[in-house]
Amino acid sequence: MSDEGRLVAGRYRLAERIGRGGMGTVWRAEDEVLGRQIALKQLHAHHHLSDDELATLYERMRREARSAARITHPNVVVVHDVVDDGGLPCIVMEYVPSVTLGDLLKGERTLPPEEAARIGLGMIAALRAAHAAGVLHRDVKPGNVLLASDDRVVLTDFGIAMTDGTSTLTKTGEMVGSIDYMAPERMRGLTPGPASDLWALGATLHQAVEGRPPFRKDTAMETAYAIATDPLGPMTQAGPLEPLIEALLVKEPDGRPSAEQTERALQAIRAGQPTEVHRAAAFAGTGTRTGSVTGSTPGSVMGSDGGRGRGTDMPDASEVPDVPGTPTRTGDGGGGRSRKRRALLWSTVAAAVAGAAVAGALYVTTYEGGTTDDAAPSPGTTTAPPFKPPPVPEGYHLVRDKRHGVAFPVPDGWKLNRKTPEGVSYIDPTKLAEITVGVVDPAGSHPVEHFKTIEANTKVNYPTSYRKLRMQKTSFRGQPAAVWEFTFQGRARAFRAIDLGYGREGAKEYDIYLSAPDAQWAGYRPVFDKVRNGFTTTG
Template structure:
């Protein structure tokens, strides 16, 4: 039976459905007491959740109402009431006739820099009001930006907001939010503050002018890894917004501009007047976050298989990260002068442009660092059919099957693929290492489960390897044509460098290729 026309809490008459997501439905409703239209957000029945999980979900909904109700600002949706409907919590909000920024961008439209800056001004005003009220939004994204009549911009959905003085509602290893807009520090499990909302604002602005999220990959696992370690792909259509977006998407939250500075630049770009973006100089000390777990070497996702004949996978020759040929230490982007120079309509682009979807264009300029020595012929210590690779970039040596092609590489990882391009070996590093790799394996897994329904864990357990703390993670997932299986070993000394050895192959051929992992593991040596 349709809910249309039903009365909720003896007061709110449901008129029509205006939005629907995985957790709830938003209705346009009539408040029959005050004779006004409202938006009513009602959670769905969740039969697969445990009682504890349902209690957490309901409490998040109530917190959303309390968080938003603390903020009185024209750029934040107004909360009128919280009611129960057949045992489910509902939030009654201001009804804003609008479309979302996400819906606009899904039509294929991208925004001119000045228009993106205008929308950004509404968002930063909402965030400033929220942060002043002690509320972190934690889910800033185009889908939560309403574009109303008269140019009004409204930030909505404080469903996972954090209010100062309240406890977290997430379990260890769980990150709540939309993965494309989760800041690097949150992805690594660190405590986050207002700068995380600013990072999400930068990701939203990037998508507004470029048409895609800044670090989008084929899977949640790869996206998470890219957010933490990949350089930002060069912007091509950001114009005067480019320096600000780059600054907002800095990996280190201490390097992002302040709310006030962000608002000043957005205002200038919206009016098409050049300005100067200043942040604290390099000489000024910055608070250093304590070493925490980063993400492991990015497992490649064989869901990119295009056909069933061992055909090429999208992105085999390009990891899609849009790596720049930076000259900073370790290949990482060097922080500029007082971070950024003048904001101008024309700016210098990065040296290498790359796609973000691991598809379409092959990047013949993908970096394969020249510091790796030539493969050593097989010897008594290397089994037949393998050769020893002395990898000076990663500071390790390891056996690789003969005939496997070295693919994309960086200062954090290198990939090798077999002739069919369906089997992959990845050697990666995490620096600095945390107490045990299991923590970041669980961190990635939590998001993978939420965004990738075919993932299945086989095992994840702590162990030791070469006298160091280690974890082993095995799982399966389905590609477009076939099922795959993967195994990942992470090991290292806390505060030092962690190494990760990852192999994935078609599940039907796992018995054939699992020995590759065992051989690489047995022959792996660090400098």
């Protein structure tokens, strides 16, 4: 290779190329002044860039050096110097004989959860040190984790790091980093914080134990959109790491555990001790809610037949979860503008993938496929005027329930299953899938508290088969919301369910719930999305 043996800055002799990325090449080199090996990151020449763009790129690299130099920690690569090489900046760093975690995981290889926890401990120690120094990494991923020959775990490549108090080097809407490990808030065009690095840690741990990043799709665009909207799929090999990974990958930043909580959980896992993961704000509040909670089915606050224990595949829906109760607000408007909002989110995601500038700042709050283009109002404020719901999807028909003041699309062929004072449900022709809309009046402190109450009852009815996939705070149409997803075992098959509750204390809470056979979940899940998007209150 032509650069091998070349002298840089009069003292660093290039010996071997040991890495190459989008911004530059990393060499093992010899410091001929001090007689030691170092790593030298050499910026690529980018002849296609304008002078302004080159200046930004060079400044970004200099910031990498300054950012990393602020951190003194054994789990963070040491930066020695910044030098010029033919007009291009080069960073001189500690040389760590190692392989990267990315190399170790190539070909969908996996690690035992305990080893992944050991690596995670090194990563979280590095991130805690960086955050304490006011530095966000913003590109945490397996390829930037060095597994040293002395068993040290070292976080490197602060090339897109951001330091508190410095201006951004990206244009409005532009994203820099690796799509698979970008937190949802970055996909929505929001400013990243320490919780964004923790999300990337969760994505890295997921790949380490499951063999692939948690939301990877066929294209970068689809991956970005999945990160912003899709639920986390079940894990099969995470073992004791599963609750922590699930918590780190919560969509909302304030719902993730802190760095300290993450470190404690990893220490316990590493030691083989039981641990409980507490999300930072996911379960805030202690309010309870009025209205009956029966033992009939997971997620149910309506009905009193208690028939789920029979576990049949018959029309009595004994294997079909009842529906949650949900509150309403007069004049809340249904799923109007959902297509426009989806398009807005897609445009933000496209900017993240392409790195293109978007005219004007975007502030988008998402729940699943639905989005709002307003921030959630503070308690006591009013919401926007009612929105016109989207057209009824092809293959669906609109049902109106005057008793509960709601309207929503239902697939053609699905029949009314039951009506109660708490809600209404429809069942599909197989009698195995059910969509339910419930109303709780008045609403409690937050929908997540309602779900926690129902979950406790569900665990009693399904002590061995209930498995929570996620329960988290979010927002929906500008109101406090929660989403709960779980699986459980019926008599003849496994079922999966998803429940969205939204509403503000003192008003009503509305719950939209779908349960269906787990084996056919991919086919049934779009039903939930269409019902949710087309749901509206009618007063």
